[in-house]
Amino acid sequence: MAYRLRHAIRHYSTILSPNSSTPLTSKQKSRAALRLLKSETNPETIVEICRAASLSPESHLDRLAFSRAVNKLTAAKNFDAVRQFLDELLQTRPDLQNERFISHAIVLFGQANMLHQAMNTFNHMRENLNIVPSVKSLNALIFASLVAKNHKEVTRIYLEFPKIHSIQPDVETYNLVIKSFAESGSASSVFSILDEMDRNSVKPNVTTFNNSIGGFYNEEKFEEVGKLTNLMEKRYGLYPNLSTYNVRIQSLCKLKRSSEAKALFQGMISRGRKPNSVSYYHLIGGFCREGNLDEAKRLFSDMKLRGFKVDGGCYFTLVHFLCESGQFESALEIAKESIGKGWVPNFTTMKKLVNGLVSVSKVDDAKELIKVIKEKFAENSDKWSEIEEGLAKE
Known part of the structure; x- marks a missing residue:
């Protein structure tokens, strides 16, 4: 056993740093894992890379590595490897037997469209680890369903689980449910959610309205967008921020109404709101899709002239x-x-x-x-x- 363990450690070290004889720091392991996962396609090697890096959800780099590994395994349709890998972590790593990692594992199962396994992991938390689920793991389960585009399951969990598990939904819970309604063509249900938030003394935030606005644009219910922005300001004292403008610009561009999006963009600037790179990306993409490449190039030049960062996309x-x-x-x-x-x-x-x-x-x-x-x-x-x-x- 000791020999196999030493061999495994040497093997894992070789995977992450074949040309190095000195131990890697935790951050170096994470970066090496991310780099290797970018091009690796063999499911067994993908899992070995993650094991070697001793990934933890405490680290942003590790969360990225987890996500990349699951995406790779899912693309290869190797769902057994996803399940075995995450289950192994839950069973063999005491440092990961907590709600934070379990919530992360739930999301990763959703990312792989393995909602049954996500549900089992949620139940495993209470039944096997004696951890009482909180709103954190409830939100993870709803988000997993949203990522898997199972909007029916989002609604079921939202309606049933808070009562079953005595969990009070928070603003993130409602925002996720609203996003699901917006993506599934049921944006009008947003108003009933806002009423429920009022009854439960949960104040919406700008994200609440951004998710709602995106849904109404998708359904081309432009009058409802006006009602929402009015409600946002008058009832809740919230005002559109840059992300709100970007949601509106993106939504209009998706509807091939890029000229209207540009007018909104210019209006935002005239009100003293500075755009960002994302504002330009949406407009450039919109005008490209509509065949107005002269305008797209002009915006691209203006973006660089104003010193905004341009990404590869x-x-x-x-x-x-x-x-x-x-x-x-x-x-x-x-x-x-x-x-x-x-x-x-x-x-x-x-x-x-x-x-x-x-x-x-x-x-x-x-x-x-x-x-x-x-x-x-x-x-x-x-x-x-x-x-x-x-x-x-x-």
Whole structure:
């Protein structure tokens, strides 16, 4: 047994740091695990990486690693591995036998769409660990159902569990339920939830109204949005913040009403409210989807001019839609800027850009682009070599 344990420790250390002879700190283990999980696909190795890192929900990095591991296992449809891994942690790690980790495990099961297992874990807390569930684990169970998009289960838990387990819902409970109603086309139920919150002396917050507003936009009930914002201010003394404006901008852009979203954006600025990168992302994506790429590019330039941080997703969106519209030279300019920051659009988009450059007699630019991609990113290098060979004949 001692030999196997020493072998396991050496094996795990090798997984996380094959070139290091010194023990890793907890944070170094977490970072190594995150890095390895990014590309790993073998279910057994994924679980071994997590074991080696001794992950804990106390750490933000570890929570990210847990989530990434479960996403990987779920994508591979290896649900047994998800269950065995989380059950093993609950049974073998005394430091994780508490409501905080159990709540996290419940959410992870929801992430894997394993609601039956999430429910079992909730029950295991009281029956096997003698831990009385609180609103924290109730909210985790509701959130797990929401993540799994099982809105019927959200409603059932909300209606039954507070009575069964003598738990008083808090504002987060109600916000999750409202979000579920908003996503399932039942936004009108929001008003009855607000009445219940009043009866239970639970004051809503801005998130309550943001979730509600998003739902009414999804159902194109624009008058209800006005009623909500009025109620928000007059009954509860709450005022729209930046996140409220961003929800409204995003919702309008999804409905292909980006011009209205832009007017709202400008109105926000005129009232002294400063936008953020997210405000711009929604507008740029909205105008791209509506085919107004000139406006999308103008907003992109304005965003950079004002010093807002641009992430990879924004670059990728622009490159994709510029290629779709045949604006290959503009797409090349933005792609180069993105690659210079270490972000490369996916293979399909870049292949379309390369082929597009060739189609407009920019073969040298296409070749140079491939060269840069191959130097900076080894992934798909074989595919790029094949394309490069084809270009040599041009």
